[in-house]
Amino acid sequence: MTALSAPVFRHGEAPAPPGPLVSLRGVEKRFANGTLALAGVDLDIAPGEFLSLLGPSGCGKSTLLRLITGLAEPSAGRIAWAPGHEERRRAIGFVFQDPTLMPWATALDNVRLPLRLAGVPRAEGEARAAAALARVGLAGFERAFPRELSGGMRMRVSIARALVTQPSLLLMDEPFAALDELTRHRLNDDLLALWAESGITVVFVTHSVFESVYLSTRILVMTPRPGRVVAELRHDGVPAPREAEYRTSAAYAALCREASHALAAATGMAP
């Protein structure tokens, strides 16, 4: 049994380009204290894409993710889901910057949590949670408690938990920002592999140009005060999973330069 079995759209055989999975129109978020965190955000999330939101801290990336999850409501504009995905709460996986695990529960119980909340019977839940743990390379660590795991392993548990419900959309809020570089690179590669084989749609928040270029098929550059999307970069050309040398290739360097310029121009543009 595979933990993920969403249809794969990306490989080009689909007859017509499917409509967006989620589309945001004129979305604005003003907090009760008056802070305008987002203004006029138009955004379509295409099925199967790996979309990065790139921007300095404070530009509203986390706020945007929370709006997509439905944990917060926009103060203006609307967020629409593709038909068949209206049950969006069940169709979303979320990964925070911290692993956000329950310290009193084993890795298996942590991963099983979403299924448990949905009323999935224990035996089935445990089987699916174990499969999800195996997919992120943590087979054999089912009985470990979070504090017995390294930072990278905890993040893997967190990813397994996000994937266990077989969501169509995976939202990740700077998930690897607190990890060392080697661990981060390995998790980047494993995440790409998961994405490529499952066809899941990923929205990935980062403030790292390199990470966004390495991972994404599309990058949206954001600026603060108020948070808005100011530039878009696409590169569907690079095959996933990446070759080992990709990080040192000229093509990667060129894309990074392009993204850096876009970010610099965007942040210079901000008032």
Add this chain to the structure above:
Amino acid sequence: MNRGEALLRWAAPGLLGLGVLALWEGLVRAWAVPDYVLPGPVAIARALVADWPLLSASLLVTLEVAALALVAAVSVGGLLAVLFAQSRWVERALFPYAVVLQVTPVVAIAPLVLIWVNSVTVALLICAWIVAFFPILSNTVLGLNSADRNLADLFRLYGATRWQALWLLRLPSALPYFLAGLRVAGGLALIGAVAAEFVAGVGGSGSGLAFRILEASFQLRIPRMFAALALISACGIAIFALLGLVQHLLLRRWHESALRAER
């Protein structure tokens, strides 16, 4: 921690205690202090052995009150905490009354309780409960409100019911706080029971350690008085240690407080 260190940890307070006892005995003998002023440790131990049937029966009575009061404190304090955690308004409305109960000295309430309640045992129980329940209530409320925000969001995202969030998130988050409160409450239950017994001052066969202390002081049996006192202290220490063990067993796999630094 290596074995030597572990040994030292127990040996240090033990040796200190023995030294103090020896000094005490020595001084009492050197100055020939009479037993009715200050008995030495040997005289106290002798009284403890001689009066053991009487003292142990009283000890059981006091311990029973303290234990029942602790059970009541855990159930009522825990339930109230869960109720408080359901809404800020409930907490705001009720918490001041819990504080009033907490700050009023039990020796001042005990006479009233003794008048209102027919059974002395029940009255003692109520007094000990009043002293013991507050740390459980306040700690558990704090713990229930300390659940990780992101985890709480995650529960909402997955459509958790209020009950699921309570059972799977807020109660486990509150457990370390509850256990810290329990450890304090254990000692307080004993103190409350003894204090209320003093006020009640009831004699007879079913009386607790506090009455034995009063009785011994009227009869100038000071060694017996000290023996009863030593028993109360020993019980307090035992309760504290026992609850510490419970705390350790429940938290050792996951909570920071139970971690031993690994080198």
